[in-house]
Amino acid sequence: xxxxxxxxxxxxxxxxxxxxxxxxxxxxxxxxxxxxxxxxxxxxxxxxxxxxxxxxxxxxxxxxxxxxxxxxxxxxxxxxxxxxxxxxxxxxxxxxxx
Amino acid sequence: xxxxxxxxxxxxxxxxxxxxxxxxxxxxxxxxxxxxxxxxxxxxxxxxxxxxxxxxxxxxxxxxxxxxxxxxxxxxxxxxxxxxxxxxxxxxxxxxxxxxxxxxxxxxxxxxxxxxxxxxxxxxxxxxxxxxxxxxxxxxxxxxxxxxxxxxxxxxxxxxxxxxxxxxxxxxxxxxxxxxxxxxxxxxxxxxxxxxxxxxxxxxxxxxxxxxxxxxxxxxxxxxxxxxxxxxxxxxxxxxxxxxxxxxxxxxxxxxxxxxxxxxxxxxxxxxxxxxxxxxxxxxxxxxxxxxxxxxxxxxxxxxxxxxxxxxxxxxxxxxxxxxxxxxxxxxxxxxxxxxxxxxxx
Numbered sequence: 001x002x003x004x005x006x007x008x009x010x011x012x013x014x015x016x017x018x019x020x021x022x023x024x025x026x027x028x029x030x031x032x033x034x035x036x037x038x039x040x041x042x043x044x045x046x047x048x049x050x051x052x053x054x055x056x057x058x059x060x061x062x063x064x065x066x067x068x069x070x071x072x073x074x075x076x077x078x079x080x081x082x083x084x085x086x087x088x089x090x091x092x093x094x095x096x097x098x
Numbered sequence: 099x100x101x102x103x104x105x106x107x108x109x110x111x112x113x114x115x116x117x118x119x120x121x122x123x124x125x126x127x128x129x130x131x132x133x134x135x136x137x138x139x140x141x142x143x144x145x146x147x148x149x150x151x152x153x154x155x156x157x158x159x160x161x162x163x164x165x166x167x168x169x170x171x172x173x174x175x176x177x178x179x180x181x182x183x184x185x186x187x188x189x190x191x192x193x194x195x196x197x198x199x200x201x202x203x204x205x206x207x208x209x210x211x212x213x214x215x216x217x218x219x220x221x222x223x224x225x226x227x228x229x230x231x232x233x234x235x236x237x238x239x240x241x242x243x244x245x246x247x248x249x250x251x252x253x254x255x256x257x258x259x260x261x262x263x264x265x266x267x268x269x270x271x272x273x274x275x276x277x278x279x280x281x282x283x284x285x286x287x288x289x290x291x292x293x294x295x296x297x298x299x300x301x302x303x304x305x306x307x308x309x310x311x312x313x314x315x316x317x318x319x320x321x322x323x324x325x326x327x328x329x330x331x332x333x334x335x336x337x338x339x340x341x342x343x344x345x346x347x348x349x350x351x352x353x354x355x356x357x358x359x360x361x362x363x364x365x366x367x368x369x370x371x372x373x374x375x376x377x378x379x380x381x382x383x384x385x386x387x388x389x390x391x392x393x394x395x396x397x398x399x400x401x402x403x404x405x406x407x408x409x410x411x412x413x414x415x416x417x418x419x420x421x422x423x424x425x426x427x428x429x430x431x432x433x434x435x436x437x438x439x440x441x442x443x444x
Binding site: 001002003004005006007022023026040043055056059060070072075077 | 170199229231233296327328402404405443
């Protein structure tokens with residue numbers, strides 16, 4: 001959604017990163033195992049007995065890492081975690097961001 | 099004597115009716131011909147009409163795309179305190195409904211009223227992002243009408259136009275555009291800084307061509323300031339109304355644009371998702387409406403260089419104009435859009 005990739009291209013990118021075929025991405029059985037293995041988060045209603053596994057934004061960090069896609073929320077939280085304060089992104093004259 | 103069996107199907111207003119396969123076929127042909135004439139685009143092919151007939155001529159309660167051909171399901175207006183708080187509703191959309199993207203929004207759903215409460219909305223965005231995996235958009239309408247009196251500072255062009263004060267009405271719209279752009283950029287940038295994965299300019303061009311111009315100018319500036327932000331431009335109708343008639347974006351006159359041309363300008367401005375709309379004719383069958391919708395959007399979907407998320411909901415995209423769209427109508431329209439248009443999402 002940030003790169004403007006059309007679906008076949010986006011599915012191919014994700015499938016390659018996960019080592020599966022594009023058709024596998026919508027298989028909930030196979031993907032549940034992959035999501036568990038890679039820490040992508042799962043449906044907590046049914047996976048409630050896995051308190052040590054990543055959920056929510058924790059899982060989103062893993063997704064950004066594995067897929068190699070810039071994710072704004074992940075980048076923001078990473079910045080705050082390290083720097084302790086939100087990084088301003090207001091553009092300066094000339095287009096550079098701080 | 100009519101010996102064909104009658105199949106339960108829907109009218110555009112949601113009424114359950116029974117039509118023969120021949121009648122459904124005739125409506126499909128009439129729908130695509132009406133669209134081709136109106137939008138000056140090619141009609142659907144014989145093969146496409148036959149596929150639509152298979153979908154709409156089935157008495158099955160539910161239908162769907164082939165396994166492996168699933169598309170992204172994005173949601174505008176998700177998380178509106180239907181069940182619990184906004185953040186809990188968004189968790190429900192992700193965890194129970196399987197939403198691929200979710201959208202935080204304020205119930206007023208226009209950028210102008212959000213401007214005054216943006217610190218609270220940005221904080222809510224931050225809290226939501228901590229609790230979900232799915233990409234989170236912030237959605238609102240450009241809603242240029244809010245900048246005219248009595249809601250806003252500029253004269254009301256809807257009052258001036260019937261009085262024949264064309265120049266004054268145009269000037270009022272031109273004065274409203276920079277005010278709307280400023281508010282949209284302000285809200286989007288605040289959401290970007292809070293961590294939003296995307297923003298949704300929903301129901302763009304609802305107030306006509308100047309509304310669309312404001313949206314495109316805002317998208318251009320948001321893209322410049324927020325390079326990693328997803329930007330969805332969702333339309334309000336199939337055809338940009340010429341409330342002004344002469345405003346342009348990047349040298350293109352906006353009044354009268356159909357989805358393909360709307361999409362091209364959205365891409366030029368910096369959008370990463372485009373949401374075309376085709377309004378429903380409530381007095382025609384859903385079969386007539388889907389043929390018309392697919393015909394109008396097909397050139398847009400086939401030529402797009404960014405994802406196309408067709409608007410398929412109450413009153414648009416061949417889904418009945420009723421508060422509770424029947425699932426039989428929703429699933430048929432959704433499957434038809436994916437199979438015929440190869441859209442990236444709904």
